[in-house]
Amino acid sequence: MPKCKYDWPEAGERKLIGQRISRVDGPVKTSGKAKYTYDVKLPGMLYAKILGSPYAHAKITALDTSAAESMPGVKAVRKIQDVGTEIQWAGDEIVAVAAESEDIARDALDKIKIEFEQLPFLVNEEDLSRAGDHAKAAGTEKSGDPDKAFSDSDVVISEGYYGIQTITHCCLEAHGSVAEWTAPDTLKTYFSTQNVSGIPGELGEALRQANIDVKNNNVETICQYVGGGFGSKFGADRWGVENARLAKLANKPVKLLLERDIDLIVAGARPSSYAKVKLAAKKDGSIVAWQSESWGTGGPAGTTMPPLPYVLTGIPNKITRHTSVGTNTGPARAWRAPNHPQAAVLTMCALEDLAAKLKMDPLAFFMKNADLAGDRGKVYQEELQKAAELIDWQKNWHPRGHPTPGPIKRGLGISMHTWGGRGHNSNCNVNIHPDGSVEVDLASQDLGTGTRTVIKIVAAETLGLPLEAIGLNIGDTKYPASGASGGSTTVGGVSASTRRACVDARDQLFAAVAPGLGVPADQLVAADGKIQVQGDSSKSLTWKQACSKLGVKTIQVTGKNPGPCALGSSGVGGVEMADVNVDTETGIVKINKMVCAQDCGLIIDLKTAESQCYGALIMGITYALFEQKIMDDVTGRMLNPDMEFYKLAGIGDIGELVVHMMTGPGYDERGTIGLGEPPVISPGAAISNAVANAIGVRVSTIPITPEKVLAALEKGEVS
Amino acid sequence: MRRKKQKPEEVAARKDNFSRRDFLKGASVAVSGGLLITEAQAAPKAPGAEAVAGPGRVAITLKINGKPQKVNVEPRVTLLDALRDYLDITGAKKVCDRGVCGACTVIMDGKPVYACNLLAIQAEGHDIVTVEGLSHGDQLHPVMTAFIEHDGQQCGFCTPGFVVACKAFLDKHPNPTLDEIEEGLGGNLCRCGTYAGIRPAVLEAAKAMKGGKANA
Numbered sequence: 023m024p025k026c027k028y029d030w031p032e033a034g035e036r037k038l039i040g041q042r043i044s045r046v047d048g049p050v051k052t053s054g055k056a057k058y059t060y061d062v063k064l065p066g067m068l069y070a071k072i073l074g075s076p077y078a079h080a081k082i083t084a085l086d087t088s089a090a091e092s093m094p095g096v097k098a099v100r101k102i103q104d105v106g107t108e109i110q111w112a113g114d115e116i117v118a119v120a121a122e123s124e125d126i127a128r129d130a131l132d133k134i135k136i137e138f139e140q141l142p143f144l145v146n147e148e149d150l151s152r153a154g155d156h157a158k159a160a161g162t163e164k165s166g167d168p169d170k171a172f173s174d175s176d177v178v179i180s181e182g183y184y185g186i187q188t189i190t191h192c193c194l195e196a197h198g199s200v201a202e203w204t205a206p207d208t209l210k211t212y213f214s215t216q217n218v219s220g221i222p223g224e225l226g227e228a229l230r231q232a233n234i235d236v237k238n239n240n241v242e243t244i245c246q247y248v249g250g251g252f253g254s255k256f257g258a259d260r261w262g263v264e265n266a267r268l269a270k271l272a273n274k275p276v277k278l279l280l281e282r283d284i285d286l287i288v289a290g291a292r293p294s295s296y297a298k299v300k301l302a303a304k305k306d307g308s309i310v311a312w313q314s315e316s317w318g319t320g321g322p323a324g325t326t327m328p329p330l331p332y333v334l335t336g337i338p339n340k341i342t343r344h345t346s347v348g349t350n351t352g353p354a355r356a357w358r359a360p361n362h363p364q365a366a367v368l369t370m371c372a373l374e375d376l377a378a379k380l381k382m383d384p385l386a387f388f389m390k391n392a393d394l395a396g397d398r399g400k401v402y403q404e405e406l407q408k409a410a411e412l413i414d415w416q417k418n419w420h421p422r423g424h425p426t427p428g429p430i431k432r433g434l435g436i437s438m439h440t441w442g443g444r445g446h447n448s449n450c451n452v453n454i455h456p457d458g459s460v461e462v463d464l465a466s467q468d469l470g471t472g473t474r475t476v477i478k479i480v481a482a483e484t485l486g487l488p489l490e491a492i493g494l495n496i497g498d499t500k501y502p503a504s505g506a507s508g509g510s511t512t513v514g515g516v517s518a519s520t521r522r523a524c525v526d527a528r529d530q531l532f533a534a535v536a537p538g539l540g541v542p543a544d545q546l547v548a549a550d551g552k553i554q555v556q557g558d559s560s561k562s563l564t565w566k567q568a569c570s571k572l573g574v575k576t577i578q579v580t581g582k583n584p585g586p587c588a589l590g591s592s593g594v595g596g597v598e599m600a601d602v603n604v605d606t607e608t609g610i611v612k613i614n615k616m617v618c619a620q621d622c623g624l625i626i627d628l629k630t631a632e633s634q635c636y637g638a639l640i641m642g643i644t645y646a647l648f649e650q651k652i653m654d655d656v657t658g659r660m661l662n663p664d665m666e667f668y669k670l671a672g673i674g675d676i677g678e679l680v681v682h683m684m685t686g687p688g689y690d691e692r693g694t695i696g697l698g699e700p701p702v703i704s705p706g707a708a709i710s711n712a713v714a715n716a717i718g719v720r721v722s723t724i725p726i727t728p729e730k731v732l733a734a735l736e737k738g739e740v741s
Numbered sequence: 742m743r744r745k746k747q748k749p750e751e752v753a754a755r756k757d758n759f760s761r762r763d764f765l766k767g768a769s770v771a772v773s774g775g776l777l778i779t780e781a782q783a784a785p786k787a788p789g790a791e792a793v794a795g796p797g798r799v800a801i802t803l804k805i806n807g808k809p810q811k812v813n814v815e816p817r818v819t820l821l822d823a824l825r826d827y828l829d830i831t832g833a834k835k836v837c838d839r840g841v842c843g844a845c846t847v848i849m850d851g852k853p854v855y856a857c858n859l860l861a862i863q864a865e866g867h868d869i870v871t872v873e874g875l876s877h878g879d880q881l882h883p884v885m886t887a888f889i890e891h892d893g894q895q896c897g898f899c900t901p902g903f904v905v906a907c908k909a910f911l912d913k914h915p916n917p918t919l920d921e922i923e924e925g926l927g928g929n930l931c932r933c934g935t936y937a938g939i940r941p942a943v944l945e946a947a948k949a950m951k952g953g954k955a956n957a
Contacts, residue, residue, distance in 0.1 A: 048889035049881060051897030052904055054832020054872035061831035069826070124822060125815060194836045194844060194898040194932050249834070249898030250932050282837055470896030470933055633892045633938065640934025665837035665930065673936040674923035 026587035027529075028522050030624055031483065033690060037549070038483045040685065042629040045475045046489065047247075047468065056247045059214040060279050062200045068097050068120040070268050070278035071127040072261060073134055074113040074288065078350035078658025079143035082107050082136060087117055089133035095126040098272035102264055108141070110322045111350050112659045113287035115260055120268040120276045143350035145653035147319040148185060148296055148723070153347050157317065160346035161327060166339030171311035177302040180376040184297055185723035186367040186706060188319065188651045191290030191357060192668060195249020198279030199262045201269040208240045209266055213258075214279070216251040217506035218243050219465045222499055224258040225266060232263075234270060246497040251469050253356030254290035256506055283663035291651060292357030293320030295328050295364035296723070299372040307382050307390045309373075312337045316368065317345035320354030328365035333402075333438045333595075334373070336394035351653060351660075356508060358638075359441060359699035363645070363706055367724060370437040370707035375720060378422045384436050384711070385415050395440070398595050402438055405597035405619040405684065409436075412617040412680045413599045423718030429607040432614070435600045435711025439703035443622065443696030444592035445514020445583050446505030452481070452523040454531055454577040458566040460485060461493040462523070466504035466516050468496065471698055472630030473512055479626050480517045484524035486548030487565060502580065510696025514590035515583050517626055517694045522589075523581025530577045535568045590693040596620040598639070598704035600712040601677075606735055609728030611713055613643055613677030620701050621684035623692035628683065635681040635701040642705020644671040646724050794862055801865045805830065806874030814861050821845045823861035824871065832872035832901040836930075843929030844902040846909075847871050853909035853928075872901035875908060883949035884908050887942040895933035903929050903939060911947050919944075 030039065050056040082105050091099045098120040103109070109116075117134050121127040144156045172179060193214075200212040209229075213221050222241035229236050248255065265278035280289055297316035303309045318325040324346030331337055357363075377387040389406055393399035410416070415434060424431035450464040462481050468474045474494055481492045495501055505515050528548050535553055536543040539561050547556050554562030563571075583589075601615040618635045625631045648669035652661045662668045681701075706724045713731070714720045721734045795816035803810050803823065812827045821838075824830040824847075833856050836844035840858035847856045848870040875882040884907045887893070894900040903926070910925040911917070917925065922943045931939075 044889050045892060045894070047897070048892075048894065049879075049885070051894050051900050052885035052888045053876040053881060054901035054904075056897055057831065058834075058898065060835065061825070063826070063829045063831070123815075124826060125817060192932055194834070194842070194896070194930075196836075247897060250896045252932075282839070470894070629892055633895060633935070636937035637895055637934030640936055641932070644934075664839055665841040666839060670930045670932060671934075671936075672923075672927050672930060673939060674927050676936055679937045 028525050028587035028589060030589065030693065036483065038479045038489070040625050040628060043475060043479060043489070043627050045472050045630055046478055047474050058195055058247045058249050059198065059200060059212045059245060060195050060249065062212045062277065064200065064202055064275040067200070067275040067277055068122060068272055069124045069127050070118055070120040070265055070276050071124070071131055071281065072115050072284060073117045073131045074115055074284055075109040076112060076659070077109060077138055077140055078112045078145055079141040080109050080138040081141065082109065082116065083139050084135070084137035085116070086135040090119055090130040093126065093130050093133060095122040096130045097121060097274065098268045100264055100268055100271065102260065111288070111352050113284055113352060115264070118264045118268055118278070120272050143658045145349055145351050145658050146655055147294065147317065147347040147349055150317050150345065150347070156348045157345050158324065160324065160344045162341070162343045164341045168311050168313055168339040168341045171339035172300065172302050172313070177304055177310060178380050179300065179302045180372065180379045181298070181300045182372055182375050182720060183722050184299060184368050184371045186295050186364050187723065187725060188294040188351070189292045189357070189645050189649050190286050190651050190668065191252045191254035191355065192286060192670065193250030193252060193254060193290070196280040196282060196285040197255060197259060197261065197289045199265050200275060200277045201266040202275035203269055203273070207236050209236055210242045210244070211266060212244045213262065214248050214255060215243070215245050216248065216255045216467060216469060216508055218245050218467045218497055218499060219503040220256065220506050221258050225263060228258060228263040229266060232267060234267070243499045244497060245467050248467060248469055251507070252358050253360065253508055256356070256508060282665065286663040286668055287660045288352040290355045290357070291321060291352050293325045293354045293364070294318045295325065295368060297330070297368045299368060301372055301376045303376055303380060305380070307380055307387050309334065309337050309376070309391050309394060311339040314342045314368065316342070317347055318364070319347040319349040319351065321351045322348050322353060324348045325354070326361070328361040328368060330365055330368060332365035332369035333440050334391055334394035336396055350658060358641070358702045362439060362441065362699065362703040366437050366439055366703050366707040367710060371710050371720065374435065374711040374714065381421070383419060385410050385419065388436055388438065395595070398593065401595045401621060402597065405595060405621070408619040408682050409597045409599045409617050412619070412682060413601055413615060415599065418601060422715055424716050429605055431604045431606055431716040433602055433604065433712045433714065433716025435708045435713070435715055437598055437704035437707035437711065439596050439700055441510060441594055441700040441703070442592045443510035443514065443594055443699070445518050445590045445694065446511035448504040448515035448519035448583040449502035450504070450516065450519035450523045450581045451502050452527045452579050452581065454527050454569060456569055456572040456574060456576065458569040459493060460487065460491060461495065462520060463495045463501040464504045464516060464519065465499050465501040466496045466512065467507055469507050471507070471512065471634060472627055473507070473516060475630055476513055476626045477516050477520050480520045481524050484521060485528055487551055510698040510700065513626065513696050514694045518583035518585065518589040519581045521581065522583070522585050523579045526581065527577050527579040530579065531568060535563055535571050538571060539563070588693060591623060591695055594621050594623070594695055594700050596700045596704065598701070598708045600705070600708040602709060602712040602716060604713055604716045604731060606717060609731035611647055611726050611731065613675065615678040615680070616643070616705065616708070617680040617682070618701050619682045619684060620697070621689050622697040622700070623695035624690045625683060625685055626694060631683055631697055632681045634697045636679055638701035639679050639705055640671055640676050641702050643676055643709065646706045646709040647671070647726055650725050799862065801862055803861065803864055803869060804867065805869045806871060812861065816860060816862050818861050819857050820859040820861045820864045821856035824856060830871055830873060834898055834902060836898065841930070842899070843906055844899050846902040846905045846929065848905060848909050851912070853906050872905050875904065882908065884911070884946040887946035887949065888939070890945065891938040891942040893935050893938035893942040895935050899929060899931040903931070907943050907946060911943070911950055915947060915951055917943065917947055
């Protein structure tokens, strides 16, 4: 018997949990039947487009939309920002137009006349000396006595400069919504969102501020499938509010999905981070001191300091200083593991440079210092060993600078990461009907992480049914509220609320059938599609027979998270290693192999869990080598707002990938912990370290473009 | 320092970029392969190739998944927009809208093409197969089955394009090597990072299609 009634089944009793199960929405996605927000088409629906500012910083001095308004086919025009407004970034929304076709809407934008008074701007921040009063001190933290530690004659000191660029989210489904007023006070809205349950409140509030009388309860939000979010799709956003207002104005349904260029310019940015880092270690490799001067931008609001030093927070003597740079660029949004990939690059690259200076194998160096990660030091050591085995570190690693002659140099690199991932608040209704059908309802969303699959596995496991027997409804606010899918909180939240609801529903079914089976309800088990007496399989009912005993009464139960019995926890580690080839004649970096050793407590579905890690490695390769939001100092605009020059890795760019999930005793008992963020944190640092190992010099900032590799080789100094 | 106030000007953010829509907008379009030479995947000549279409809506018939479909579109409307906005066939996705990412891949006369890079009027008279044409009810194409088995999908937005591209690729390369797969599917992009599942899925689908299980 479990210690607490909702506890996860013991390892030997699990039928589905922890297996490799294909995602349940695979058939509708592969066959093109899955309807995304972008695919919604309602009768009489109009198409909306947005005109943004061409200038990074400017005041609107005149705005004339009359020519657009009088165009045939144009049904609604809204001035989002009017004369007198000061625009803070290029692309910021000024006018929205709804028309009978996408082309008419575009034509209408061309007819809008705006005059601006241009103002001075800053769009690039890596050179802090040019930032002027855009740069603001954003905090200093000190512990121990770093001055004394650095001045100790017995330590080895390493100093370097490191950086990580601004990238955009580039969700393949652009941001946006379809809005339909089904009654004057009732709004039905389809949203490309990570936060189904959160949209009505935000949208309702914004509409009421615009004197449109609608209660939150009368705003329905639907999102069955979402084409990527990665942290950029939590809010209703101004374009979501404007779309509802256009629909009101036109009295027709309106679809407003951002154009690709606008989406890249304004709808998502991961803040940059740069730092001068100084580290000290004893000659045996024990790290004793850290000093960092960091800065970065996340658009007009600047940035907060990444968690420095990263993972090895127990370094005894530390001082950190951060400068926040406000720039005239599209505002930052959470990007998978906010501030952690930045912290990993700034920390792990500095650590490997220190190891090189100590002439230590970085694997031995990280193993030796793992206890600076606190009580998870042992987990990191296990993960370091596992990753080293998978990449054959002992055979393939060499000291800095590949010794073999010829232009192609091979190198290996390491990075470590951490994340929280505790389950969010979630409510789940479970109905067991007298006909034997089971329905699970919650207003969560499946970003492609496998949320639907996980919920069905938990319900089927708990009720002793096959996956196909579980009816599941998500993605609509008519179901009980469940948290936003961000920060790796979903699996913990929905698996716990579903488990609690299903245990209670199952127990009610036990109570209904126990008298007929002639045993107390607590001696019944649900397994293999039957309700049977524990230890006596001759006394059993099929699931259908059992449910028929309910008469006309459906069992209805709500499960919640948080709730009784600890079904999840927080805090994971992970280690990734990269094996790269660098062509010293062209500067091109090619991934040979990447490995990931990752823990996340009890895994519900091994297949989709592994997919999170594979996907994270690939996203990491992309930001380590290819993608960058490139801003133009002259015009203040993004130079590459399209997918030809905003580069994503292709299928031929990723090398061999190996994922190892840490499971079993020591991991499973922790319950479910989220996985979306952690594995995407380390690739930038691991790849940068592998390049440094290959060519013997540090390419200071990612993305590691051929130009930067050649420049680093030319400079030739070890960072 | 403030910059000098600019003279009034028309601001149209989209004008800064080349746009085939602006290029074609308002102009009559002669439907011939020659004019649209930059469209790499341009169709062979449509019937009545020398006729002039537009600028208003024209009635065309598109043969989609074996079925003729009548649609009235301006000549500047892309095949992708015709499918999605006019015919409500939404498996092909609009992502880059510039012939880069492959999310809108359809098969025209046996060849994979980017539907965002073709005008609807260019597709008249050709056989168009979309992802919807590759499954029949619950009976999935072997490429789809293999994508599910190897989890070659996450958010799923690039997936229909990948499935169509894989099908067209395997029709031409029934025994592909991994290098050929990486080359042949290099025209499709994924943001979630599903390539690790797609590679083995294509190899498995190749086997299944040779086993006579293909249904399209």
